[in-house]
Amino acid sequence: MKHLKYTAAALALLAGPALAQDTMVIGVSIPAATHGWAGGMNFHAQQAIDRLEEVYPELDFVLATASDPAKQVSDIEDMVATRGISALVVLPFESEPLTGPVASVADQGVWITVVDRGLSQEGIEDLYVAGDNPGFGRVSGEYMVDMMPDGGDIVVLRGIPTTIDNERVEGFEAAIEGSGINVLGMEHGNWNRDDSFTVMQDFLSRYPEIDAVWASDDDMAVGVLAAIEAAGREDIQFVLGGAGMKEMIQRVADGDSMVPADVTYPPAMIATAIEMTAVGMTSSTPVSGEMIIGSVLVTQENADGYYFPDSPF
Numbered sequence: 001m002k003h004l005k006y007t008a009a010a011l012a013l014l015a016g017p018a019l020a021q022d023t024m025v026i027g028v029s030i031p032a033a034t035h036g037w038a039g040g041m042n043f044h045a046q047q048a049i050d051r052l053e054e055v056y057p058e059l060d061f062v063l064a065t066a067s068d069p070a071k072q073v074s075d076i077e078d079m080v081a082t083r084g085i086s087a088l089v090v091l092p093f094e095s096e097p098l099t100g101p102v103a104s105v106a107d108q109g110v111w112i113t114v115v116d117r118g119l120s121q122e123g124i125e126d127l128y129v130a131g132d133n134p135g136f137g138r139v140s141g142e143y144m145v146d147m148m149p150d151g152g153d154i155v156v157l158r159g160i161p162t163t164i165d166n167e168r169v170e171g172f173e174a175a176i177e178g179s180g181i182n183v184l185g186m187e188h189g190n191w192n193r194d195d196s197f198t199v200m201q202d203f204l205s206r207y208p209e210i211d212a213v214w215a216s217d218d219d220m221a222v223g224v225l226a227a228i229e230a231a232g233r234e235d236i237q238f239v240l241g242g243a244g245m246k247e248m249i250q251r252v253a254d255g256d257s258m259v260p261a262d263v264t265y266p267p268a269m270i271a272t273a274i275e276m277t278a279v280g281m282t283s284s285t286p287v288s289g290e291m292i293i294g295s296v297l298v299t300q301e302n303a304d305g306y307y308f309p310d311s312p313f
Contacts, residue, residue, distance in 0.1 A: 023057075024058065024281055025059075025060045025079075025084060025086055026060070026085065026274070027062050027079035027080075027085040027087070027089070028049065028089045028090075028274060029072055029090045030063075031065065031066060031067070032066060032067045033065070034067065034191075035192050035193065036219045037191065037218070037265070037267050039312055041091070044267055044271040045271065049061045049274065058282060059278055059281065059282065060083075062079055064076075064078075068093060072090075072092070076101055076105060080105055080108065080110070086281060087277050088111070088112055089270075090112070090114055091114075091270060094117070095119055099121050099124070102114070102119060102125075111127075111280065111281065112125040113126065113127040114127070114129075115129050115130065115269060115270055116129075116130050118163040126280075127277065127280070127287055127289065127290075128289075129272055129273035129293075130291075131264075131265040131266070131295060132292050132295050133171070134167045136168050136171065136295040137169060137174075137175065138171040138174065140172050140175070140214060140242060141171065141175025141176045142175050143261055144181060144240065145175065147238065147260070148212065150180065151180020151181050153182050153209060153210055153211050154182070154210065154211060154213060155185045156185070156213075157186075157199055157200070157215050157216055157224065158216065159189070159191040160188070168216060169186075184206075184207050185203055189220040193222045193223040196219070196221075196224055197224070198223075199223075200213070200223060200224045200228065204227060204233060208235075209235050211235070213236060213240070217241055217243055218243045218244070218247075218248045221241030221259070222245075222247075225258060228258075238257065238258055240261060241263075242262060242264075243262075243313075244262060244264045244298065246307060246311055249262055250307060252300055253304060261297060262303075262306075263295050263298065276291065
């Protein structure tokens, strides 16, 4: 029924201003810049909105950033009540707390685009835009296996509890299965440098010998590397992060033995999601479904192609 309501709304717009608003409003609800990837995502969201408001005079955009799930729910409810949004682009702070509220908005006939961190219930969104999270974990795991052909002991830092974090870990675990790589411990670092520093300090105190770390995120890798340096540990061969932070890509390009590779997960996907939603709201171009952006292994050989010095991330 959601698609039928959307079509009816589009027809009403074509019928003339007496039957519809002069403009449609697209709400964009995203987490605040609590870490580097989120900072890059905020940057790209604002850039996309500024550009698209020039391209589509019939659209208005309202952007809200939230520092926790409760604030994000409140932001979305406010968009519906005070702005009468026709579409919602949402990157959930966490999957579970946002699922019910976003489903309620969808039930009111609002077009839903979910980005990155999926909802915990399938079928709510009209469009899903994300990186290849199972592939992100698989590429990371395959690289660990290549680097450790005889196996070894590693520790793992997970992100915030979300569907994408689950997918990454499942992809990673499948890739290292039967390789002789043993996961000593796995804890949530919440995609945060300070949290990851603390988690890694705990790992270092618990395990006298660690061969490598899958930090699964560049912000977390920064915290991990700081903890290793502070402890003066020399047993750890390398740390693998991910997402393509420019500082980490630079270290890969420079041949840093502790950061020999990275795995891409571009924060600019939020701009892709906003633009696809705008196209869907202003034309008959079909945009519903899934758009998955693949993850690429970045090594010293190809790092120059993934280094963007003007990026905030």
